[in-house]
Amino acid sequence: MPPAIIVEHVSKEFILRHNRAMGLKTRFLGLFHKNKREKREHFLALDDVSFTVEQGEALGLLGHNGSGKSTLLQIIAGILQPNKGRVIANGRVAPLIQLGVGFNPELTGYENIFLNASLYGFLNKDTRKRVKDIIEFSELEHFIDTPLKNYSSGMQMRLGFAVAVNLQPDILLADEILAVGDQAFQDKCLDKIAEMRKNGMSLILVSHSQDQVEKFCNYYVRLDRGITVDQGQIMEKETEKMIFVRDE
């Protein structure tokens, strides 16, 4: 079987603009004229990152704030393009990334289910078969005809998660899934992920929680300022304590 995800020599550069020293007047005029004093810095957010996720494997992406984890996940999801390298995905990828990506705030929760599912390649007739389960999982029955812009961040997360998991993805990309949402819903999401993993789903999980990575993942990659500093297997010891065994 081909691997679920291959990340090959991926680099991503952002342009940082520095114009703090400018006065207000200069900045205002800059709205109309190209500002010659603005300094631009080429910032390498990811530098030659490579790894493979085999079918049914779960990879934990670790690293401090700003190390490039979310950028990498967005590249894998096809939301951002790398400057160098490429990503190959074999199977249907469901990104559970930033709140609001793939949703329209002006549309209702119900309409957004169809919009989001269409982005995963589902026809409306196929989504219709699943919409009841999606609404039930989200526990948003009462608000499903309300525009998304009136949802709280936790409610948006619920809807995003409910759509992603009910479309039976082959690969789930989850970025800090538990950063929003209440405890009961978090537990429900984790149980659902565990069940989907048992059924062979591959997973890439970005998390600051080492516990979560230990619980769900069998492999880890640690980034630091865009560079892979460490990667290896996550194995269970007899004591049931997990250990991170670095690849040589």
Ligand SMILES: Nc1ncnc2c1ncn2[C@@H]1O[C@H](COP(=O)(O)OP(=O)(O)OP(=O)(O)O)[C@@H](O)[C@H]1O
């Ligand atoms: N659109 C952008 N323009 C400029 N810089 C960006 C952009 N997106 C991300 N960056 C920068 O790239 C670096 C990596 O950001 P990223 O969000 O991938 O980090 P992260 O590891 O996910 O951090 P966190 O754990 O805080 O979520 C940061 O320095 C960030 O400021």
